[in-house]
């Protein structure tokens with residue numbers, strides 16, 4: 001899988017991608033990451049990538065042509081029109097696990113990271129296939145959103161995470177919050193590890209983890225359970241969790 005980030009700060013993107021699973025995925029060739037700087041596609045003396053907004057108002061807007069030429073180069077250097085062009089902005093589709101899961105099938109994701117007040121709307125309309133958002137908040141540039149997509153998708157690719165921490169959540173866990181994790185020592189100032197996790201009984205451990213995931217989701221993000229059909233077993237486990245609360 002190939003990611004191309006269109007950004008005025010390529011070093012920021014490259015540096016952040018050198019670590020952890022993303023860095024490993026790039027090193028072993030499972031992921032390819034390229035950056036393209038719109039400033040390299042300007043033709044004026046001052047290498048202008050932005051201009052004042054029509055209609056007035058604060059700040060600057062990124063110009064169409066440098067962005068267009070940077071995306072064109074990324075396509076030419078990659079998979080052409082098979083690439084999907086995504087603009088990162090608060091106006092986009094929420095980036096959820098299911099969006100990341102869908103994206104593992106893309107051959108090439110071209111991620112457009114804007115700066116300033118934004119980019120010319122005609123670029124979004126004519127060049128971008130989709131618009132994605134981290135959530136309902138504004139940050140100073142799209143680069144961190146692009147890096148989240150790179151990380152979140154890369155970790156799903158085969159061979160990126162070893163089996164010991166596979167991203168392939170078993171079907172139960174999809175759409176649920178994670179269960180609690182513990183490691184040595186067993187006792188930290190009197191707070192001990194749940195007995196079941198020391199039992200070596202994998203069926204009991206799996207049952208306990210699913211119960212915790214269901215219970216925590218119910219407690220902290222009940223709306224997530226609306227999209228999830230609970231099986232009889234899951235429903236029973238959730239009841240058990242709730243009863244144990246009181």
Ligand SMILES: NC(=O)c1ccc(N[C@@H]2CC[C@@H](O)C2)nc1
Pocket residue numbers: 088089090113114115116117118119132133134135136137138139140141142145
């Ligand atoms: N919620 C998000 O995913 C998000 C994405 C981008 C962003 N800021 C950039 C700077 C200018 C414009 O391109 C958008 N803020 C928030």
